[in-house]
Amino acid sequence: MNMKNATLALGAALVLAVAGCSSDSDSDSGTTEATGTAAAGSTDTGSAPTSCPTASAKDGAEPQWTLKGATGEMEMVAATENEAPKITVQSPFSVDQTVVETLVEGDGPVVAETASVTVCYVGVNGRNGEEFDSAYQSGTPVDFPLNGVIPGFSKAIAGQKVGSKVGVAMTSADGYAQGQPSAGIEPGDTLIFEIGILAAS
Structure with a gap:
């Protein structure tokens, strides 16, 4: 229980830890750098939300995305204005190639590959179906440049419109x-994220 709370407290630190270099195993300096990230400031889209919804998704909510993997299956319900997303995994879930799905298309500008973004997100490990990282847990969005995150995260966001909710396996x-x-991520683990793109610059 305490271990789960500790990993959720990592927030953006985990996604930023490898700074786009997936061959590195651990990067304490990356974690330290990411911990101080704030959501306000460099990105400005006028009416962009300033918090992530923290309420649980309603039971029976219709998934926007169902994906059969090389092993297992997963379903994803996108976050709403008031509710966090829900990811259900039949584990072990794995994919042979990264898959990105636009769950809800936004109406803002397209996010460039070199942009800095403000997002809400949750990460789930496909091997065991456990949540390992979440901005929805704290309710605080995170800022980062797309060239400073794990490759799958930037693949999911670049080319999407601001305001979109995106899923990636x-x-x-x-x-x-x-x-x-x-x-708790082991070599070979497939990771699943739901990402809400609040702003980009």
């Missing part, structure tokens, strides 16, 4: 090829 190579022990 990423291979280990696009996530943490060598694992990330602090979050």
Whole structure:
């Protein structure tokens, strides 16, 4: 229980830990750098939300995305204005190639590959179906440049419109090829994220 709370407290630190270099196993300096990330400031889209919804998704909510993997299956319900997303996994779930799905298309500008973004997100490990990282848990969005995150995260966001809710099921190579022990991620684990793109600059 305490371990789960500790890993969820990592917030953006985990996604930023490898700074786009999936061959590194652990990067304490990356984690330290990411911990101080704030959601306000560099991105400005006028009426962009300033928090992530924290209420649980309603039981029986219709999934926007169902994906059969090389093994297992997963369903994803996108976040709403008031509810966090829900990811249900028949584990072990794995994919042979990274798959990106637009769950809800936004009406903002297209996010460039070199953009800095403000997002809400949740990450689930396909191997065991456990949540390992979430901005929805704290309700606080995170800022980061797309060239400073794991490859699967930037693949999911670049080319999407601001305001979109996006799902991604990423291979280990696009996530943490060598694992990330602090979050219980082992080499070879498929990672699943739901990402709400609040702003980009």
